[in-house]
Amino acid sequence: MAEVHQKRPIKMPQLNVKVIRLLATAVVLVLLIARIRNVAIESQYGADTWLRLSVSGLIVGGMYALIAIGYTLVYGILFMINFAHGEVMMIGSFGGYFVFEAFNAIPVTLKDGTQNSFLNAQPVIAILLAFLAGMGIAALTGYFLEKIAYRPLRGAPRLVPLISAIGASIFLQNAGQLLFGPQRRQYINPSVIDRGLGWQIPIGGTNVLLTYSGIFSLVLSAALMIGLFVLVQRTKLGRAMRAVAQDKRTAALMGINVDKIISQTFVISGALAGAAGVMWGIHNGLTNYFVGFLPGIKAFTAAVLGGIGNIPGAMVGGMFLGIVEAIGPAALGIDFQLKDVIAFSILILVLILRPSGILGEALTEEKV
Amino acid sequence: MKSSLIQKAAKSGVVFAVIVIFLALIGFTVTAASLIQKVFGEAVGVSAMPAYPALVVFLGFIGLWNGWRAAKHTGDHPLRAGSAIVAGLVAGFVAGLFVLVYTLIVGTIHSNGVDMRVYLSSLSPESIVYFLFGQSTLTGGLIHLGLSIVSAAAGALLAIFSDRSQHQFALWKQKLSLWVNTSWPAKLRKNVFVGYIAMGVVLFLLVILPRTWGSYWNYIMGTVGIYVLLGIGLNIIVGYSGQLVLGYVAFFAIGAYSFALVTAPDPHHLNWNFWVALLVAIVASAISGVLIGLPILRLRGDYLAIVTLGFGEIIRILIKSDWLKDITLGPRGVRNIAGPTLLGKSFSSDIDFMYLIILAVLLSIFLARRWQESRIGRAWLSISQDETVAQATGVDTYKYKILALAIGAAFAGLGGALFASRNQFTGPEDHVLMVSINVLSLVIVGGMGSIPGVILGAFTLKGLPEILRELESYRLLVFGALLVLMMIIRPEGLWPAKRPKYGEKSPPLDAEKGGPE
Numbered sequence: 001m002a003e004v005h006q007k008r009p010i011k012m013p014q015l016n017v018k019v020i021r022l023l024a025t026a027v028v029l030v031l032l033i034a035r036i037r038n039v040a041i042e043s044q045y046g047a048d049t050w051l052r053l054s055v056s057g058l059i060v061g062g063m064y065a066l067i068a069i070g071y072t073l074v075y076g077i078l079f080m081i082n083f084a085h086g087e088v089m090m091i092g093s094f095g096g097y098f099v100f101e102a103f104n105a106i107p108v109t110l111k112d113g114t115q116n117s118f119l120n121a122q123p124v125i126a127i128l129l130a131f132l133a134g135m136g137i138a139a140l141t142g143y144f145l146e147k148i149a150y151r152p153l154r155g156a157p158r159l160v161p162l163i164s165a166i167g168a169s170i171f172l173q174n175a176g177q178l179l180f181g182p183q184r185r186q187y188i189n190p191s192v193i194d195r196g197l198g199w200q201i202p203i204g205g206t207n208v209l210l211t212y213s214g215i216f217s218l219v220l221s222a223a224l225m226i227g228l229f230v231l232v233q234r235t236k237l238g239r240a241m242r243a244v245a246q247d248k249r250t251a252a253l254m255g256i257n258v259d260k261i262i263s264q265t266f267v268i269s270g271a272l273a274g275a276a277g278v279m280w281g282i283h284n285g286l287t288n289y290f291v292g293f294l295p296g297i298k299a300f301t302a303a304v305l306g307g308i309g310n311i312p313g314a315m316v317g318g319m320f321l322g323i324v325e326a327i328g329p330a331a332l333g334i335d336f337q338l339k340d341v342i343a344f345s346i347l348i349l350v351l352i353l354r355p356s357g358i359l360g361e362a363l364t365e366e367k368v
Numbered sequence: 369m370k371s372s373l374i375q376k377a378a379k380s381g382v383v384f385a386v387i388v389i390f391l392a393l394i395g396f397t398v399t400a401a402s403l404i405q406k407v408f409g410e411a412v413g414v415s416a417m418p419a420y421p422a423l424v425v426f427l428g429f430i431g432l433w434n435g436w437r438a439a440k441h442t443g444d445h446p447l448r449a450g451s452a453i454v455a456g457l458v459a460g461f462v463a464g465l466f467v468l469v470y471t472l473i474v475g476t477i478h479s480n481g482v483d484m485r486v487y488l489s490s491l492s493p494e495s496i497v498y499f500l501f502g503q504s505t506l507t508g509g510l511i512h513l514g515l516s517i518v519s520a521a522a523g524a525l526l527a528i529f530s531d532r533s534q535h536q537f538a539l540w541k542q543k544l545s546l547w548v549n550t551s552w553p554a555k556l557r558k559n560v561f562v563g564y565i566a567m568g569v570v571l572f573l574l575v576i577l578p579r580t581w582g583s584y585w586n587y588i589m590g591t592v593g594i595y596v597l598l599g600i601g602l603n604i605i606v607g608y609s610g611q612l613v614l615g616y617v618a619f620f621a622i623g624a625y626s627f628a629l630v631t632a633p634d635p636h637h638l639n640w641n642f643w644v645a646l647l648v649a650i651v652a653s654a655i656s657g658v659l660i661g662l663p664i665l666r667l668r669g670d671y672l673a674i675v676t677l678g679f680g681e682i683i684r685i686l687i688k689s690d691w692l693k694d695i696t697l698g699p700r701g702v703r704n705i706a707g708p709t710l711l712g713k714s715f716s717s718d719i720d721f722m723y724l725i726i727l728a729v730l731l732s733i734f735l736a737r738r739w740q741e742s743r744i745g746r747a748w749l750s751i752s753q754d755e756t757v758a759q760a761t762g763v764d765t766y767k768y769k770i771l772a773l774a775i776g777a778a779f780a781g782l783g784g785a786l787f788a789s790r791n792q793f794t795g796p797e798d799h800v801l802m803v804s805i806n807v808l809s810l811v812i813v814g815g816m817g818s819i820p821g822v823i824l825g826a827f828t829l830k831g832l833p834e835i836l837r838e839l840e841s842y843r844l845l846v847f848g849a850l851l852v853l854m855m856i857i858r859p860e861g862l863w864p865a866k867r868p869k870y871g872e873k874s875p876p877l878d879a880e881k882g883g884p885e
Contacts, residue, residue: 081670098487152856159612160855162670163812166614167851170805174845178394181489297681300674337689344678351675352663 025353032332039333047204053326059214059283061322062221066276067299068306068314069228070142070269076245076309077265080158083165084145085273086296087172092138092274093287094180096130100188103129123190131220134278135271141172142270146263169296176289184288187281189213195285217279224275225315228268232311241265245309294340298325301347307356321346377438377455381462381520384434388427388463389470392499394845395490399838400426401498406838417498427512428519434459435523447531456524457517464516468509475505574730578722586718588834590790593725594783595830598807599814599822600732601779606808607817607865608740609772610752611665612673614804615680616780618660619653621687621799623781624788625696626652631706631789635697642708646785653781654774661773665766680804688796701795705788721790728786732779733819739775748772752817802844806830809847813854815861824863 067089074082103126106118119126149168153161189195198211232238243251244261252258280295281287302321306313321343328342329335391397401422405411410419438459439452474496477484484491500508530537548554556562578586598620605613627649630640640648664675687696696702708715708724715724739745747768750758759765788794806829814825833843854861 081674101487149852149856156855156859158670159610160859162612162673163808164852164855166673166805166808167848167853167855169848170844171848171852174842174848175390175394178490178841178845179488181485183489297674297677304671304674335689335691338685338691341682341685344682347678348664348675351667351671355667355671 021353028349028353035333036331039331045330046206048206048208049330050327051201051203052208053330054323055208055210056214057323057326058319059218059322060326061302061319062218062225063276063279063283063318064295064299064302064322065315065318066221066224066272066279067295068302068318069225069311070273071300071303072306072308072311072314073241073265073269075303077241077248077262078150078161080150080161081165081300082145082150082266082269083162083296084149084169084172085269086292086294086299087169087176088138088141088145088270088292089273089277089280089295090176090287090289090292091141091172091277092134092270093277093281093291094176095134095137095274096278096281097185097187097287099130099133100126100190104188119188120191123192126190127193131275131278135274138274138277139267139271142266142273143263145172145270146266151259151262173289173293180289182289184286187285187287189282189285193282195283211283213282217283220275221279224272228272229311231268237261237264297347298343301343301350304347304355305350373442373451373455374458376441377458378462380434380438380441380455381459381464382466384430384437384459385463385466385470388430388467392470393488393490394842395492395495396842397423397426398495398498399842403836403838417494420498420501423498423501424515427515428522431460431463431516431519432523432526434463434516435520435525436527437523438520439524439527446534447528449528452528452531453521453524456520456527460517460520460523461513463520464513467512467516471500471509471512472505475500475508479505574726578719578726581722583718586722588831590718590722590725591834592826592831593722593729594787594790595807595810595826596729596823597725597732597783597786598780598803599810599826600729600736600819601776601783602807603776603811603817603819603822604736604739604748604779605772605776606811608745608748608752609769610748610755611769611772612670613676613773613776614673614801614808615676615678615683616776616807617799617801617803618676618680618683619657619777619780620784620787620803621680621683622656622777623649623653623784624794624798625687625702625784626781627785628702628705628788628794629695632702632704634703635694639706642706642789645706646782649785650778650781653784654778657774657777658770660777661770665769665773677801677804680799680801684796684799684801687799699796701793701798702788703793705792705794707789707792721786725786728782732782736819744768744771805844805847809851813850813862815864818861818863818865821861821863821865825861828862 067085070085070088071082074080074085100119103119103122104117108116108118108121110116110121145168149164150161153164191197193211193213193216195211195213198209198214200207201210202208230238232241240251240256240261241264243254243256244258244265248258251261276295277287277292280291298321299318302317303314304317305321306315306317308314324346325339325343329339332342388397391400398417402418404422404425405418408422435456438455439447442448442451442455444451474484474491478493478496483493484496501511502508503511578589581589598616601619602613602616605611605616627645629636630638630648631642631645633639660676660679664672664679667675686692688699690698692698708720715721740748747758747763747765750761750763751765751768755765784794787798791798810825810829811822812825813829814823815821829843829847833839839846
């Protein structure tokens with residue numbers, strides 16, 4: 001059938017791309033709004049469901065945002081998608097898991113004579129160490145990832161580091177499977193942030209449970225994002241990072257060690273992904289070798305959504321994607337099984353209709 | 369002796385220690401040892417551990433490499449014997465020390481009766497004992513230390529030897545190339561008939577082998593053949609036109625499912641003819657390629673990769689979902705898919721299927737070559753080299769990219785249909801992302817844009833693990849590492865594509881308007 005193509009070359013009408021994009025965006029939006037209205041009128045869900053969904057979306061969105069920042073930071077500097085970033089998150093998640101497991105195995109006798117595990121006796125220390133371990137090991141992974149898989153490829157054609165990144169991603173995922181086994185592992189939370197505990201919010205006759213673990217994750221991700229923002233905007237390292245992102249050569253001429261800054265960028269983004277991994281475990285209660293794959297892709301979607309290379313954009317995009325994904329199936333009246341389809345569709349629609357993202361960043365032809 | 373030299377060697381030692389410990393943690397030491405034992409002719413029984421010498425051989429190889437590398441990295445030209453040996457010894461000592469610490473930790477935990485498999489699934493008690501050579505913890509560790517030092521020193525000696533005899537090697541090489549270029553091999557190469565004879569031999573083998581192999585080999589080679597088919601298709605997209613597509617499995621799935629749904633008795637009761645269904649599958653995949661390509665092929669590079677990955681996942685989730693259950697039967701999959709028939713006779717034995725696959729592969733190799741050498745192929749080449757320049761020189765890049773995607777998708781559809789028909793079953797789990805990754809890996813490892821490379825890649829990545837079943841669980845790990853390594857060491861692949869030379873010989877562009885007829 002390809003021969004048919006050859007004999008009669010198809011003439012593509014050369015319409016203005018911008019006009020098409022605008023029209024298509026309008027059509028998509030109108031269709032979406034019509035659909036949501038229809039569903040809302042015959043809605044089977046009460047206000048409690050919407051609140052529950054949006055809160056859980058916000059919590060997951062915070063994690064997406066943390067991972068998305070990693071994509072954006074690396075993309076801003078190297079113009080490459082760090083495909084293995086989701087796997088870095090998975091490794092961070094295992095770091096936290098092992099700390100909790102270890103502390104859970106240490107028995108402690110409390111003052112009143114009862115036996116308890118160290119995990120429940122000293123939850124603050126346990127959580128702190130779990131996050132430190134998760135972030136630390138993920139940062140280390142990020143560092144070595146860059147050093148082994150990306151640094152030798154500086155200056156190669158753009159397909160080359162991307163393939164290397166895909167390879168690194170497969171490698172890390174399977175290393176995780178071979179090391180820790182294919183089974184799902186139950187994340188043991190300290191009892192203060194047990195997944196069943198939380199505030200009861202009465203709404204419309206029923207109570208909505210806001211779990212402590214979820215709120216804790218949300219607050220922590222917000223704090224980490226603020227910390228990163230301060231780091232990038234106010235510190236010397238942040239200034240160097242921005243300089244390298246703008247122009248590597250000039251930055252090098254100004255006395256900045258570009259390789260070192262790139263390494264540090266990977267360490268920072270790895271640490272954020274590791275924190276997200278531990279949160280993922282605390283919030284969802286399980287981890288395994290595959291846990292980083294979907295969040296990785298979705299966080300990439302979030303980064304694209306907010307305008308890749310743009311840090312506030314990644315934060316907004318992550319939150320937005322989390323909420324849309326959580327309430328999307330209910331709002332559109334489709335199966336909850338198709339949750340992941342929503343995220344992928346958003347990615348595709350954004351890239352087709354507005355490749356510069358919500359908050360936008362002037363992308364040249366070369367970048368997209 | 370310079371301290372930087374020792375530092376360098378120690379660093380090399382640390383790297384190798386990490387490698388050995390990692391291999392031990394994922395259980396590869398046992399697998400490798402049993403493979404080595406198998407090579408020497410003694411198969412290892414089920415759930416039995418291989419003999420200790422096999423482990424010594426395996427670790428000895430790693431140690432040799434360690435010493436070799438450390439010696440080579442001393443940076444002297446020619447190598448100085450003293451510093452090379454010191455470097456090898458230091459590297460071996462450091463690596464051995466780390467392994468010793470590892471064995472002490474693991475051995476102590478093991479001897480306290482803790483089953484480490486709860487956390488590290490490959491560390492069974494037997495494998496720990498095996499790694500300790502059946503000795504006590506300390507003795508086992510010390511054996512590792514000694515082995516590491518000895519083998520690294522031997523590696524350093526080997527490096528010195530090869531360095532000393534470099535001149536000799538160069539002489540031999542020169543002699544060999546002289547002989548090849550002047551004596552009868554050269555005449556043979558220039559002779560046109562040799563090519564035809566070689567081709568005839570290959571064809572003869574292809575005809576004769578499926579009859580003599582038996583069904584096991586037919587199954588493996590059939591899988592390899594289908595992957596060659598997929599590889600050729602993806603090669604057109606990635607290798608020729610330079611568009612990185614990660615969702616190739618989407619077309620494979622569309623081909624398999626459209627074939628399955630029109631031939632299977634359940635759910636649609638269509639029972640179409642095999643060949644009609646094959647055509648339907650190919651056309652459906654090609655059309656889906658165009659439809660998917662239309663909106664997204666304006667994107668470049670990494671964005672395209674992610675978007676197509678998203679498409680692949682969407683297709684799989686949709687096939688699996690309850691929403692489309694009436695059409696695709698959801699997670700259960702489609703059963704009783706028809707086999708090939710001709711003139712009312714059924715041809716679905718494994719031998720017939722092998723012939724069918726071989727035919728499909730030969731046909732697609734032919735087509736791919738013709739396309740590559742045509743005007744379209746040159747357009748693809750220009751796009752893959754530099755899209756902006758291609759556009760500026762008047763190539764309708766968008767059209768040719770869509771064409772590439774459609775053709776590649778058609779191959780995937782063919783592969784999917786054959787796959788479904790051979791297994792008489794297709795389900796959503798046949799169409800996971802890993803299929804895309806496998807095909808992409810074989811294209812890249814073989815050499816982007818090269819058809820012999822694709823065949824070689826399919827044999828090494830798909831055939832070899834089937835033959836060496838022990839390695840099955842490490843296959844994807846090796847794929848990943850291989851992709852990274854290939855990009856660093858040999859980005860053009862094992863069997864790189866020869867650039868078609870467009871010199872004075874090629875006809876002017878206007879003279880070649882016709883297609884590959």
